[in-house]
Structure formats: structure tokens, C-alpha cells
Amino acid sequence: IAVTTDNREAVKGADIVLLTIKPQTVAEVLQEIAPEIAADTLVVSVAASVPAGFVEQQLAAATSGKRDQVPVVRAMPNTPAAVQCGMTAICGGTHASPHHLDIARTIFDAVGRTIVLDEKHMDAVTGLSASGPAFAYIILESLAEAGVKVGLPRDVATLLAAQTMKGAASVVLETGDHPALLKDAVTTPAGCTIDGILELEEGKLRVTLIKAVVKATSRAGELLFEK
Numbered sequence: 001i002a003v004t005t006d007n008r009e010a011v012k013g014a015d016i017v018l019l020t021i022k023p024q025t026v027a028e029v030l031q032e033i034a035p036e037i038a039a040d041t042l043v044v045s046v047a048a049s050v051p052a053g054f055v056e057q058q059l060a061a062a063t064s065g066k067r068d069q070v071p072v073v074r075a076m077p078n079t080p081a082a083v084q085c086g087m088t089a090i091c092g093g094t095h096a097s098p099h100h101l102d103i104a105r106t107i108f109d110a111v112g113r114t115i116v117l118d119e120k121h122m123d124a125v126t127g128l129s130a131s132g133p134a135f136a137y138i139i140l141e142s143l144a145e146a147g148v149k150v151g152l153p154r155d156v157a158t159l160l161a162a163q164t165m166k167g168a169a170s171v172v173l174e175t176g177d178h179p180a181l182l183k184d185a186v187t188t189p190a191g192c193t194i195d196g197i198l199e200l201e202e203g204k205l206r207v208t209l210i211k212a213v214v215k216a217t218s219r220a221g222e223l224l225f226e227k
Helices: 007-011 023-036 052-062 079-083 098-109 119-130 132-149 154-175 179-186 192-202 205-220
Strands: 016-019 042-045 072-076 086-092 112-116
Touching: 007 023, 016 023, 016 098, 023 052, 042 052, 042 098, 052 072, 072 098, 072 119, 079 086, 086 098, 086 119, 098 112, 119 132, 119 205, 132 154, 132 205, 154 179, 192 205
Parallel strands: 016 042, 042 072, 086 112
Antiparallel strands: 072 086
């Protein structure tokens, strides 16, 4: 593995260039590295809010049109990729072929699951699955705190909360059943669970989570234009 602090040196001769930079710096970095990118180099960008077309335009502009057909794939992974449980959405730019998408899918499949979507959905992906782990951690932390409140040791409460969330998510993924059906299967008449659900509904947990994703999605569309 060759390591360098020189961006141009880093991409020279590369078959695939992975852009893992802040959206506000994309234009500057592309201007710098474009002369070293070959016409058939696959550029995979994970910069939030940056359209594939913007990357294409910057590469072309920086090379006086010589790199106006570079294949670009836009991707949005999330942090659980660190433990091979990531969720990544990818979409192809104007010159990205199915083969290029397959290459990108192979990269991100190594750290979780990958889906191909139309680019119009990418900001929503950012709001849901990229920001989503933070929302899930808040819920998990709250469940663990609740466990402490009702007498459980903190480490036990955290384990129970984490494994419960992991298990519930696994059931949805493995069965394909709607979460509402699975919720109903746990909720017996006049039981403990329905009392807890009533508290969640009165606390507006459902609408608060929806609003959080909507807000995060809206914010994702703004990042590129900030300095």
C-alpha cells in the first residue's frame, strides 16, 4: 500500500478513485486531481449532496473538456460499514455503465448491503440511512436508560437494548414482513407492550422520527452550496 499526502500523486495511474471528502471541498479537489485521472478511470464519490453530474462537470472543466466522459458513481454509505453492517445506495452518472455500477457494488458489498437507486433519491438516502444510525443510537440509549430506571445494571440494559434492536431489524430483513405486522404480533390484548406503545404514541415518537428524517434530507441538499 502506497501512502502519500499529495492528492495528484494518490490518483495517478489509479483504475478507481474513491472521493471521501467534504462536499464543500469537492470542486477544489477535482480541479487539483483531474489532470491525473485517465479517461477510463472510475470515480466513486461518497461526498454527501454532490450530484454525479457536478463531478463530471468539474473534471471536464479542469481538463478543457479532455475528461468529459469519465464514468462517475455517486454513493452514500453509513457508519455501520465499520463493522460490515453498512447500508449503501449508489447511482450512476451519465457515463457510468452497468459494469461500473457492478464494480462500485462490489466495493460496498464488502462492508454491508448495497442498492442501486435513481439519483433523485440520494438526498433522502442521506437523511434516512446515513443519518439514521445517530437516530437509532438515541433510541437505543433511551431504551438502555429505561432499563436502568427499572433496576437493571447499565451494562445489562445496554446489551438488552442493542440486541433487541438488532434482532427486530433482522426479523424485518429476513422475513420481509411489514414492521406494523411484526409489532402487532408482539402486542397482546391488555398486555405490557400495548401500554408501552400508548406512551410512545402520546409522546409523538413516530412523527418526531419522520420529521427528523425529513429535516436531515432537506439539509443534505444544502451542503454543496456552503463555504
